[in-house]
Amino acid sequence: MTAADDTTAPTTLRPTDLRSVREAVLDSAGGLAIAGAGTAAAWGGDLDAVDSVLDMTGVTGVIAHNPGDMTVSVHAGTPLRRLNSELAPHGQQVSLDAARIARGATVGGLVATADAGPAALVHGSLRDLVIGTTVVLADGTVARSGGHVIKNVAGYDLAKLVHGSYGTLGVLVEVVLRLHPVPKRTTTVALDCPLAEASGHARRVLDGPYEPVALEWRSDSDGSGDGPAATEAGRLLVRVEGTEDALSGRARRLRAALGPAATEIAADAEAEEWAAHAERVRGGPGHAVLRLGALPSALPGLLAALPGAATPDAALTIGLGTGVATAALPADAEAIEAAHRAVHAAGGTSALRDRPTGFGGPAWGPAPSAVGVLKAVKTALDPAGRFGPGRFAPWFELTSPGRTT
């Protein structure tokens, strides 16, 4: 047992494989924070002071890639960007396009935060792509679930529990992922419109045979305070993927459906277009970034009414098919609290992502009805509350060990 007080920095543990992760968990005592690349280190509730930080960035690399089966097993500390660049020569990829991947987010971190990007419209989030996991629990138990095949219903799917657990249930060490072919070609059709018109246009896309892989609206405003209010000007982005020969025809039909103002983004500008979208998802300094989900039809109205959203100081993105949005709002604790309440009142859910250091606003909205089960699962897997104390406060905090004294 290490005695530590609040003035001592936590010990950093840097394992390199399953065995050393297990040893690090067993050899340490008290509160334990799991860290990846740090691209979402502050998301969710503020961590209580902990005794140790388990730095997973040394647990990296592909364990096995089976191109014919389109599966890969990988250490959780591997940045997804790197994994995808290793898979690219085989024409395969993990079909996830979360905004922070470009910043080096790890596979484990993306699973733990349940992050996803616009392509969730077709591919879902990592919960839909992970087919097997190996997790180390607080008592050193190594638990595997799932396997190496895409179709598998044997046993409980523990990967789902880890998805969105923000490092509070166990350490994800190995992940088996289902892969998809890298599309031969992609193209994006864009239409400039204010938020209030986005739903109508999106409906025309969704009602047609276009099969977009992403359907988003993003504000022109990046929240830096210059230019129009975030709700007033923006762009509908529709991405389609397919074969060289077929895609032009599909894009032409899509453009026609959206009317004469729609344009096909030039191939060399497409990446930049989506990078601008990702930038709005991430928000900027001075923002409190709220991730929220609600019925697509309710989302534009809900978003426009959030405190501070209809100003040049906000940046907004909305998945018009997925019902998943991000609002980078001026950082104001009361406004964020009101935003959580508004989302909840509309039947949605919300989670706070990046915000300025010391921001006092709540990370979560009201607890879900199943909070009792969440607490019971937490108690079953981490009875001493070692992992990520404070992350889900006030939902399922146990008597947290925080730092041992």
Next chain:
Amino acid sequence: MALEAGVRSAFARAIGAENVIDDPVRCRSYECDGLTGYRVVPELVLLPRDAEAVAAAVRMCAQHKVPFVARGAGTGLSGGALPVADGVVISLSRLKRVLEVDPVNRRAVLEPGVTNLEITAAAAPHGLYYAPDPSSQQVCTIGGNVAENSGGAHCLKYGFTTNHVLSMEVVLPDGSVVTLGGDTAEQAGPDLRGVFLGSEGTLGITTKITVRLLRTPETVRTLLADFPSVSAAGDVVSDIVAAGIVPAAVEMMDTLAIEAAEEAVHAGYTVGVPAALVVELDGPVEECDVQFEQVKAICDKHGCTRLHIAGGPQERAAIWRGRKAAFAAVGRISPDYFVQDGVVPRTRLAEVLDRIARMGRDAGLRVANVFHAGDGNLHPLVLYSAAAGETERAEKLSGEIAELCVELGGSLSGEHGIGTDKACSMPKMFGEDDLAVMHRVRGAFDPDGLCNPGKVLPTPRLCGERPGRYRPHPLEESGVIERL
């Protein structure tokens, strides 16, 4: 030990005496599911009329510590709905309303007793459908699909039940009612919805389910191709995948399965060829046209001996009828058979088929193979004659095939579930610690162990017993469902 009279009347008071079956003869109708070799007559069958009554029934079970088993249509093939001695069956058959179809947000809200096909029927007027399509879809219910995380022929491209269910209202084993998931896939906190889906009725009972609906694809192209060997057909599948094509479905049948299916439904399959593939593409017209030509070229390259392209919906339906009839049809070429369900990595298909053929020869039994080739999900059919005393040998071979799948890096089950049937094989696939952690998760939902006990995870008591022989399910006998 039977239920005490006081407990029986407590159930009658809780949900109404007219909704309780306690006549042992009538209770016998619930003694098994689609895995007919295992039979247990429940003490009582409860037929609640609404979600409140389901919760009241479960609260009563919790109060009196009575084990309970939820039951949908009873088509499951792994004994997941097998009653528990001294326990009650809670049938969801009366909760069968489609509560809402929301074409704008592409969702449907359903009670658990709605059949899989009824969802698509309700969505179709809006140009929408529900994607997972287990082959018992005419009768199997969405509540059962949630419990089993059902797949179907088209799950290679479209995924399983877990990818299409957004939320569920669940009665937990203590009788409390919670919602898992929500209006969108974005939910704060650990994904309890995902844990519940596929938990085979061991974590609670669903009383309301919200599913995603998809737009009906613009076009569908289906072909049936014959090959000189199973490995040539397997190479076609590999090449399709390598070309970056994700077909809506790829199904393979071997010579025995083809023979049986053709004899049964005359769908136009070529009797005597070693292997046949059904490949289906769907999506935007331009994309399907391009990829369909690629698939045809790949078939030619691997020595396809006959290529039949469905000329319209009727021909397409005929191809699928042949494929789906294969299971029941095997009854025409063998007096008895066991259906197995296992998964191997797709690249090991040829190897596993070779091994299965050898194991069959060694056991002196024939094995027909029908499988979802795109995702490596095998359904070997072990043919035998009970009259000739082959039952035990056949059952042993069938079990060994499932365990072979695990040995080759696959899974004990791709879609039928573990249930009662394979609980004792789970240690072949998972270590002691893995199973102990699953047990801990189960305990978090159900600390008293009342909810579908004895399923999924092995127990010493269960694993000491032996099932009876396979007997056809009544729905199978009447041709309503197939085993697949």
